[in-house]
Amino acid sequence: MAKELLKGNIAIAEAALRAGVDAYFGYPITPQTELLEHMSRRMPELGRVFLQAESEIAAINMVYGAACTGAWAMTSSSGPGISLMQEGLSYIALSNVPAVVVDIMRGGPGLGNIQPSQADYNQLTRGGGHGDYRCIVLAPATVQEAIDLTVLAFDLADKYRAVAIVAGDGLIGQMMEPAELPPMRQRPRTRPPWALTGARGRLPNSIAAFSIEAETLEAMNWQLQAKLQRIREHEVRYEAWLTDDADILVVAFGSVGRIVKTAVREARAHGVHAGLIRPITLWPFPHAPIEQAAARVKAVLVVEMNAGQMVDDVRMAVCGQAPVHFYGRPGGSIPVPEEILERIMTLSREG
Amino acid sequence: MEEGIAVATFQEQKVYSRPRALIEETTSYCPGCTHGLINKLIAEVIDELGIQENTISVSPVGCSVFFYRYLVLDGVVAPHGRAPAVATGIKRMLPDRVVITYQGDGDMAAIGMSEIVWTAMRGENITAFFVNNANYGMTGGQMAPTTLAGQVTTTSPQGRDVETMGMPTRMAEMIAGLPGSAYVARCAMYDARTIREARNAIRLALRAQMAGAGFTMVEFLSTCPTNWGLSPQDALHWIKETMVAYYPLGEFKVSEMVQRLKAQR
Numbered sequence: 001m002a003k004e005l006l007k008g009n010i011a012i013a014e015a016a017l018r019a020g021v022d023a024y025f026g027y028p029i030t031p032q033t034e035l036l037e038h039m040s041r042r043m044p045e046l047g048r049v050f051l052q053a054e055s056e057i058a059a060i061n062m063v064y065g066a067a068c069t070g071a072w073a074m075t076s077s078s079g080p081g082i083s084l085m086q087e088g089l090s091y092i093a094l095s096n097v098p099a100v101v102v103d104i105m106r107g108g109p110g111l112g113n114i115q116p117s118q119a120d121y122n123q124l125t126r127g128g129g130h131g132d133y134r135c136i137v138l139a140p141a142t143v144q145e146a147i148d149l150t151v152l153a154f155d156l157a158d159k160y161r162a163v164a165i166v167a168g169d170g171l172i173g174q175m176m177e178p179a180e181l182p183p184m185r186q187r188p189r190t191r192p193p194w195a196l197t198g199a200r201g202r203l204p205n206s207i208a209a210f211s212i213e214a215e216t217l218e219a220m221n222w223q224l225q226a227k228l229q230r231i232r233e234h235e236v237r238y239e240a241w242l243t244d245d246a247d248i249l250v251v252a253f254g255s256v257g258r259i260v261k262t263a264v265r266e267a268r269a270h271g272v273h274a275g276l277i278r279p280i281t282l283w284p285f286p287h288a289p290i291e292q293a294a295a296r297v298k299a300v301l302v303v304e305m306n307a308g309q310m311v312d313d314v315r316m317a318v319c320g321q322a323p324v325h326f327y328g329r330p331g332g333s334i335p336v337p338e339e340i341l342e343r344i345m346t347l348s349r350e351g
Numbered sequence: 352m353e354e355g356i357a358v359a360t361f362q363e364q365k366v367y368s369r370p371r372a373l374i375e376e377t378t379s380y381c382p383g384c385t386h387g388l389i390n391k392l393i394a395e396v397i398d399e400l401g402i403q404e405n406t407i408s409v410s411p412v413g414c415s416v417f418f419y420r421y422l423v424l425d426g427v428v429a430p431h432g433r434a435p436a437v438a439t440g441i442k443r444m445l446p447d448r449v450v451i452t453y454q455g456d457g458d459m460a461a462i463g464m465s466e467i468v469w470t471a472m473r474g475e476n477i478t479a480f481f482v483n484n485a486n487y488g489m490t491g492g493q494m495a496p497t498t499l500a501g502q503v504t505t506t507s508p509q510g511r512d513v514e515t516m517g518m519p520t521r522m523a524e525m526i527a528g529l530p531g532s533a534y535v536a537r538c539a540m541y542d543a544r545t546i547r548e549a550r551n552a553i554r555l556a557l558r559a560q561m562a563g564a565g566f567t568m569v570e571f572l573s574t575c576p577t578n579w580g581l582s583p584q585d586a587l588h589w590i591k592e593t594m595v596a597y598y599p600l601g602e603f604k605v606s607e608m609v610q611r612l613k614a615q616r
Contacts (some may be wrong), residue, residue, distance in 0.1 A: 023444060049443045052470040053436070061466070065409070065440020073440065075484055083380050115586040155432050196425040197443065199447050200404040208410075208428040 003178040008143045009034035010169060011179055012102055015150035017042055020187035021100070023049035025062035030114040031170040032104035034075045054266075056081035060088030060101075067097040068207050070195030072154055072187075076102035078170075079112065079120050080137060082128070089107040090129030094209035094224060096194075098157035102150070103168045104173035111127065115332025116170030118254060121309035122268070124167050125283040133226055133328055135163040135281040137233065139254040142177040147258040149280070151182060160211055160231055165280060169235055169305065169332065173254040180219040226346045238286035239278040243293045244267070246275030248344050249322075251290060251314050253279045260303055263330055263340035282310070290317035300324045302309030304339055305333070369392035369442040372403045376420050379414075379497035383576040385540035385581025387412060389482060390421050392546070393451070396553045397424070400561070406449040407441055411458035413554040414488040418453040423431040427447040432463025435504075438477045441558055449560055450477045457487045460496035460520045465587070467526070474565040476533030478556045481568060483593065492578030496520035499597055519597060523570045527603035533565035539572040539595060555613055564608045572598055 006014075013035045016024070022291035025037040036052070043050035049066070053059035059075045066073035077085065084105045092099050105111040105120045127133045136156050146168055153164035191197050196205055211217040239257070242264060243249060252260040257278035267274040277293060279286050294300055300322050302311040307330040315324050327343045329335045369375060373394035380386045394536075397403050408421040408426035411434050419426035426595065429437040431494060435453040442450045459467050459481050467479065485610040487493040488502050497519050501510040527535040534556050538549035556567040572594045574586035579591055 023440070025355075025440065046502055051439070054465060057433065058436040058466055058469065060438075061430065061436035061439035062443070064429070065427070065437035065442075066444045067440070069407075069444040070439070071444045073444075087430050088433070095427075196407050196427060197445065198405040198407060199423075199425045203423050204423055206427070208419060210416065253565050330569060 003180045004006065004180070005176050006143055006179045007176045008035060008146050008172045008174060008241060009104065009110060010038045011147050011181070011198070012150050012166065012168070013042070013111050014181055014314050015147040016074055016100070016154070017046065017183045018182050018251070019151040019153065019154040020072055020185050021074050023063075023066040023073040023149070024075070025051050025053050025059040025073065025200060026075050027056050027059050027077065027263045028309050029081045031077050031106055031173045032078050032102065035104070035173070035267065036100065056084040057088065060085040062182050063099050064088055064092050064095070064097070067092065067099050068095070068196045070149045070191040070197070072100070072158065074100040074102070076104070078104050079108045079117070080122060082123065086123070089128070089135065090131050090133065091209040092163055093127070093133035093135065094131065094220060094348045095207050096161040096224070097207065098161050099163050100153045100157050102168065103274035105167065105169040107330070109290045112193050114170065116334055117330070117332050118169055118256065119306040119309070119330060120167065121304070121306060122284065124165055125285070125313075134226060134283050136160070136231060137165045137167050139167045139282050140282060141254055141258040141278065142200070143172065143175065143177045143180070147179055155203045156197060156235060160227060162227065162231070167254065169254055223290055235281060236284050236286050236288070237280035238289055239276070239280060240289060240293070241276040241278070243275035243277060245273050246293070246296070247298045248272060248274040248347050249293050249297040250274060250276050250301045250303060250340070250344065251279070253282060253310060256303050256305055258264040259335060261335055262338055263344060266349070267344045270345065272344060274344050279310070285313045285317070287313070287317040290314060291319060291321070294321045297351065299345055301347060303335060304327050305335070306330050314322035333336035360479060370398045372397040372423050376421070376425055379417055380420055381577040383574060383586055385571070385573045386482060388540055388546065389480070389549070389571050390418065391554055391574060392550045393480065394422055394548060396557060397537065398555070399554070400557055401558070401562070402449050406451060407445070409438045409441070409450065411452070411454040413455040413458050414512050415453050415455050415482060419574045429597055431462070432458050433466055435457070435461065435466040435477070436477070439470055439473070439475050442475060445450040449557060452477065452479045454479060454481055455488065456481070456483045456485070456497040460522050468529065471526050471529045471566045471568070472531045474533070476560055477566040478560050480553070481570040482573045483522070483570055483598065484573045486575055486578050488575050488578055492575070499593065503516045521598060521604050523568065526568050531566050532568065532604050533603070533606040534559045534609045536602045537570040537598060537600050539571070539590050539600055540574065540599055542592040545600070559609045559614050562608065562612055564606060564612070
């Protein structure tokens with residue numbers, strides 16, 4: 001496949017189609033609406049299910065129902081809609097059915113605005129709804145990576161029977177850049193043995209995020225935790241760039257990670273040894289590589305498009321080995337490389 | 352045969368048994384509660400139509416949450432009120448399966464009002480069974496959308512004040528008024544006749560779904576002796592004398608297609 005000029009939202013939608021999504025349920029919200037629109041045209045073309053729901057609450061529950069039949073189902077939204085989906089995500093998590101969610105983050109809290117933001121970090125990486133669970137969270141920095149991580153999201157959701165979230169932001173969703181789409185995957189349409197299909201020739205299957213007995217619910221919880229532990233052990237992804245000789249370690253994710261690269265390059269031009277760790281999986285979080293890199297640096301700088309959320313995870317990973325500083329722009333403002341460079345240079349002088 | 356003694360020979364014939372689609376287990380329903388009866392009627396009709404291996408149930412939150420276990424069917428427990436949306440997801444993936452929801456009045460008429468209305472609006476080809484017992488049973492008898500005017504509950508200790516809480520919600524009439532619904536009926540569970548009528552309504556609703564008629568719903572006026580503070584016998588009387596006066600029984604929507612099915616019997 002050749003590179004083509006693609007808008008992030010449409011690239012994600014097309015990647016989902018090619019990965020093999022069977023059903024899409026969604027509701028309009030800026031800055032992800034093009035994804036829904038693209039699906040409304042392409043899914044029927046391919047003989048698959050598209051349904052515009054009456055709310056994000058209904059959309060995630062339609063995903064739940066479709067996933068219960070063993071189908072690959074997805075939805076997409078932005079912060080306010082993702083908040084409404086938390087109830088459904090909590091049920092899906094304990095039900096152990098696969099689902100993919102795309103969050104194209106916008107400024108918050110509340111209605112916030114429609115500019116790019118990373119303020120859903122805590123909601124996405126902590127589970128978001130009630131009870132003990134986590135979702136796999138993948139954060140792309142480019143349109144190409146958004147495509148690749150969307151395909152990965154389906155594979156991980158299917159492998160672990162878990163929720164996988166592609167966490168982009170308004171920048172990723174709205175910008176156009178050259179990227180290459182994968183070929184259309186021919187996925188066998190078989191129903192897994194746990195799926196609800198009508199109990200023909202077998203005992204009935206039940207799917208319930210529920211047990212009235214404490215012992216049973218505890219066992220279900222420990223089973224879920226064991227699965228999450230396997231994900232922690234096998235699915236951590238990150239990019240480490242110029243960290244070997246770094247004095248200043250910058251940690252940033254998504255499109256901010258990309259902006260930071262320019263600042264790191266500039267800092268090096270000024271003789272300051274800066275480096276970047278960009279978590280690609282926000283959950284499971286790359287604690288170990290950050291912990292190891294922090295042992296060698298004078299200071300750590302965390303940059304986010306929010307008021308400071310991932311910085312808590314970085315502090316835990318650094319574990320007091322170096323001072324951890326934060327620079328953030330909440331409310332839909334995008335930091336430019338010069339602002340970040342200034343922080344790096346200041347830390348270098350003070351260090 | 353002994354001389355001079357006539358011995359009658361009896362051919363034993365089983366005339367009644369537990370439906371195959373109903374689990375052989377004591378339910379958690381209170382004595383005198385008609386949930387169990389409604390479960391049984393649905394199971395009987397599923398047996399009769401031969402669709403046990405082709406039906407998927409969606410259970411709600413509330414007393415009826417155990418529907419997914421009591422009915423021997425593939426089933427899922429939906430979040431409170433969301434059963435119609437979950438059922439929509441299932442039905443869109445498996446259009447040739449029979450998909451049913453079983454919901455109480457708090458579940459459907461309060462927290463799940465949006466989901467039920469929009470599922471009916473879309474003419475989603477599923478069947479919703481709606482159990483109206485005029486209160487939230489599982490949580491101990493709070494005021495529901497269906498609680499009658501003046502009815503005392505744990506959250507309307509002076510009786511439901513319609514000046515501040517509005518009038519009780521008539522779901523069957525509301526859903527019947529939506530263009531997507533194909534069959535909507537309200538039944539009651541207080542005597543042999545009304546129970547037989549309820550069974551017929553369940554049967555017609557499921558046949559309609561199997562024929563692809565669109566959204567179907569059967570509402571049941573059901574007892575809750577524990578929370579009503581009545582004996583099982585008095586609870587049946589309360590449905591007959593008090594509930595039916597506000598919630599009239601009958602068919603509120605019968606689409607042309609369903610009329611034809613009905614004529615076929």
